[in-house]
Amino acid sequence: MTKILTVKIWRGGKDGTLESYSVPARKSQTVLDVVTYIQRHLDADLSYRFACRVGMCGSCAMTVNGVPRWTCRTHVDKVSQDGQLIIEPLKNLEIIRDLTTDMVPFFEKWEKAGGRFEGKQSRADKITAIDPDSKKRLAASAAIECINCAVCYSGCDTVRARDDYVGPAALNRAWSLFNDEKHTGQRKLKKSVKADGGCYTCHTHANCSQSCPVDLDPAGSIASLKRSYSMFGSRS
Amino acid sequence: MSDATAYMLQRLSAAVLAPLVLIHLGLIVYAIEGGLSAAEILSRTTSTPLWAVFYFVFIIAVSIHAPLGLRNIIREWTGRHGRSLDWMMGTFALVLLLTGMRAVMVIT
Ligand code: SF4
Ligand code: SF4
Ligand code: FES
Numbered sequence: 001m002t003k004i005l006t007v008k009i010w011r012g013g014k015d016g017t018l019e020s021y022s023v024p025a026r027k028s029q030t031v032l033d034v035v036t037y038i039q040r041h042l043d044a045d046l047s048y049r050f051a052c053r054v055g056m057c058g059s060c061a062m063t064v065n066g067v068p069r070w071t072c073r074t075h076v077d078k079v080s081q082d083g084q085l086i087i088e089p090l091k092n093l094e095i096i097r098d099l100t101t102d103m104v105p106f107f108e109k110w111e112k113a114g115g116r117f118e119g120k121q122s123r124a125d126k127i128t129a130i131d132p133d134s135k136k137r138l139a140a141s142a143a144i145e146c147i148n149c150a151v152c153y154s155g156c157d158t159v160r161a162r163d164d165y166v167g168p169a170a171l172n173r174a175w176s177l178f179n180d181e182k183h184t185g186q187r188k189l190k191k192s193v194k195a196d197g198g199c200y201t202c203h204t205h206a207n208c209s210q211s212c213p214v215d216l217d218p219a220g221s222i223a224s225l226k227r228s229y230s231m232f233g234s235r236s
Numbered sequence: 237m238s239d240a241t242a243y244m245l246q247r248l249s250a251a252v253l254a255p256l257v258l259i260h261l262g263l264i265v266y267a268i269e270g271g272l273s274a275a276e277i278l279s280r281t282t283s284t285p286l287w288a289v290f291y292f293v294f295i296i297a298v299s300i301h302a303p304l305g306l307r308n309i310i311r312e313w314t315g316r317h318g319r320s321l322d323w324m325m326g327t328f329a330l331v332l333l334l335t336g337m338r339a340v341m342v343i344t
Contacts, residue, residue, distance in 0.1 A: 161312035162311070162312060195238075195239075196239045196240075197239070198240075201239045229240075231244070
C-alpha cells in the first residue's frame, strides 16, 4: 500500500490560506517533487518557481514546516513531521501568488550594499594575476558560491524588523568584493556597507549561516566587514 | 546617530564594562560574605579615591551602553527612528548619568 503524505500548501496572496492535498509518498522524494506532483496531477494553477532541480539556480526556495529551505535538495523524509508537510512561500518577501514571492527587493538590496562589480580593464588588457593562496583570494573564495536563493534572507529576524536592512546575502556579496583585488569601487563599497541598514545593523545571531544550503557563512562575512571597516580594521 | 557609530560605542562600552561588572559583583559577594555592616562598607569606600574613580567610569560606561541597547529594541519593535529616538535615548542617558553620579558621590 502506498503511504500518503498530507501536504498543506499556501494558496493565494498575502491574505491566502493553507489548502490540503494528499500526495503518494515515494522513495528519495524531494519537497519540490511533492509540489510538482500537486501542480501536475491535482491543481494545475499552483504557482511556484524552480529551474535546475539540482541545487544550482537558487530559485526553488520555500518555507517548509516553518523553516526556509531549497526544496529541490530537501528530502521529504528529513523534514516531514508524522507524514505532514506545510509548504509556504519565503518569509520577508511579498507574496505574488501561492509559493511565488517578489524577489526584486532582495536583489535591489545587493545593489544597495554595493554589490555590483566595477573594473578598469578591458578585454584588450593583460589579465591581472591573483595569487590563489593569498589571504584575500581565500576569503573571497569562501564567500563566493552564493546561489542567490534568499533562504538566509528569509530566516533573518533583523530583515523582518527593519525594512532598510540589506540582509545577509547582500553583505556576504559585499565581503567577497571587499577581497576582490580587481574591484575598483572600494570607496563606494565602504560607504554602502557602513551606511544605516548595512553591516552594523546585523545582530550576529547567525541564523543565516545555519540555514544557508550551500554552507556559506554570511554571519562570518558580516562580522569581518564590521571589523575591517571599524577603527580596528587592518585596511579600509 | 548612525548605526555604525552606535555599534562602535556599544562595543567599546561593553569592553569597559565587562571587567568592571565582574569586580563589582565580586565586591558585593565579598562584602556580604564577610559580614560587613553598612557603616564598615562606607568607611572603606570613602577611605580611598580608587572606588570613586572605579564607579565614575562604571557609571559613564553604563550611561552609554544601556541607552544604545534600548535604542535598538525600540527601533526594531516600534519602527521609531531618527531625531526623536536620539533625543529619547539622550535623555535616558542623562538620567542614568545624573542618578548614578549622585549615588557614587554619596558612597565615596
Ligand atoms: S547574523 Fe545578521 S544577517 Fe545573519 S541572521 Fe543574524 S542579523 Fe541576520
Ligand atoms: S548566502 Fe546561502 S542562503 Fe543566502 S542567498 Fe546565498 S546561497 Fe542562499
Ligand atoms: S531548482 Fe535550482 S536550486 Fe532548486
